[in-house]
Structures are given as C-alpha cells and as structure tokens.
Amino acid sequence: MTRLLHYLTHPQVRIDPDIPVPDWGLNETGAARVRELAQTGDLGGIARIWSSAERKAIETAEPLAKAANAPLEIMERMHENDRSATGFLPPPEFEERADAFFARPDESVRGWERAIDAQARIVSATERAIAETEGSLLLTGHGGVGTLLYCHLAGLPIDRSQDQQGGGHFFTVDLDTGRPRHGWRPMEDWPRA
Template sequence: MASLYLTHPEVVIDPHLDVTKWGLSFTGRTRIEAAIDRGIFDQIKKIISSDEQKAIDAATLIGDHHSLQFQTDPRCGENDRSATGFLPKDEFEAVATQFFAHPTQSIRGWERAIDAQRRIVYAVNDHMKMAADQHVLFVGHGAVGTLLKCQLAQRPISRDEDQHHLGAPGGGNLFAFDWAEQRLVSDWVALEYWT
C-alpha cells in the first residue's frame, strides 16, 4: 500500500530567524490548499510531520481539512545545518552539493548525509510499523526526503536525486512509496502535477 512523502513548499525566508522556525509563504500555503482541493490527500489516514514550522504549517492545512490530527517527530527534521546557520543562496547550494557528494563526511559541521538518512529511515520505519496498512503522509524536507528516496530506490546518495532536479524548484513535491515492499512507487512530482 502506497504512502506519500511531501516536502514543504515555499517559505518566508528570514535570515534573522532560526531556519527551523520559518513558516510557509502565501505561495506555499496556496499551493497546499490547491492540492487539497484537487483531492490529492483524500486517501490519507495518518499524518507524520517534521517538528519544523514550515512542515507543521503544511501538515496543519492538510490535517484540518481532513479532520486528522498529525504527529510531529523531530527525527523527520531536515539535515542539521545549525553549524553554519543561514547561508546566502549560492553558498548554500555549494555546501549542499558537497553534503550529497560526500555522504560520510560532515561538510562545514553539517550533519553527515549517512546519519540523516539513517535517522529518517528509522523514523519512517517506526511509524509504518504502527500504521496498520493505512495510507500515511510524511511531511518534511527536501534533503532528508531525497535521502529516504535513495534508500527506497536502492540508489546511492546523490544530489541528482534531489527534488530540485525532478520536481518544482521551490519544494512542494511528493513521491509515493511502498514500505512493506521497500520500493519507490514514484519519483518526485510537483503538487500541481500529482495524479
């Protein structure tokens, strides 16, 4: 039975605020609301969210519409980048490329990709064991979502697997997976194109 992994869409970027506290922008909220109206999440029976505000915002919109409580799990959070804090876009992209290219190394103090992958895989496994064959929606982030996707697809960690290469560049992308069979059902697809 397929479950979904959703990355939060566009956020309000505030360099003076901890990245984990950033919320969804008007564009991000509008994209989630349009997806809800199209019925994308109608089969979902359980929602697990990262404990970061942008993911919580998305999970709240979906959960409220479907009268579903959601659970937060810090293990579903984005890779820990607190060592550098906010980085300008070009610098961030360069460091992110290194993060994926050298998964066994800590790049500028960031959490290692292999550790972030292990964390998200364990989290998803724990929640899926309790899901009783329900359709589950995980609401999270691009990097850890990519690491989860790599595990499910049995592909090496690579930035080529990232949502920005395959879905909408601002986030708000999904993939479907079958946890019991440990397989990827679909690759990244933007909310607007999900069927």
C-alpha cells in the first residue's frame, strides 16, 4: 500500500492584535470546518498526526487525531515562519511583507526568519515525522512553511505563486516518489469516508 503524507493548514483564526500570533486559536468558521472534516473525511489510513505547537494547528489536529484514532505528536519545529520581530501586522502590511518574504528568500524581511531557513526547518521536521511514522501521516501546520515545503517537494523555487488560497488547504505527497500528487486543495475536497 502506498504511504502518503498529507499537509493540512489550519483554517480561519480568531485575530487578536493583543495576543501573540502563535497563541491565536481557530474562530467559529475554522473550528466548524475542522469538525466537518473529522466527521466526514476518510482519515482511516492515517497512522500518526504531527502538529505544530501553535494553538491554531493543535486545534486543527486534535479532532482529526480522535477521528482517525491516531496518536498526535506535537513538534515545535513545525511552527510558522518566525515573524516575532514585527508581531501582528494589519492585513495590507502583512501581505506586503509576505510577498517580500517569498520574493527574497535569502533575506530577512524586517527581522522575519529568512524563507530559506524556514524551508530547511520544515523540510527537516517533515523528514523526522516520516522516519518516525509507519504508514501514512498527516501534518497540521501553516500556510507559509507549508508552501515552502510544497516548493521543496515539487522541485520548484520558492515562490508565493505556489501559496494556498486561504487557510484550511492541503496537499498530498506520495512517499514512494517523494513528490506531491496535487497542489493545494480546500479541506472540503478531502476524500470522504
């Protein structure tokens, strides 16, 4: 049987400029999307779920681990690109910085972690998760590092054109070939049980 790796980003979050971004949780829409996937998605083939230690990723992983009857592992190194130098940025400014993060991967944008460093970190974390899991696995994480991982696995240069179209998207990798089977898809397109 083919081993698969699914990478799923957390869906919509409760934005609060007074709370550090890693501590943001899912909002009602995001939580409802996760519940729907847990209730209707085909999660039976997943042997283990790995999550970033950020609250929104854990809130995505926990119901899915329960539905899949799979152990959940928290891995700190799966966190989103480190943007603590700027903290919360209003959406237009954030999008401008994110564009620069992907466009200049060898540079730190206003103190943000460099894209090449974030990519090396998420690739290393993913390799560890694969090595420590017998069977298929699900990683719950974030759009920025997820896109960096996708670019690496697809053999593409770092480019924001490969980014998901909003939170709550996934891609699937065939571990026999090490290549993605498809690009980002909304979690509602997950195969049904």
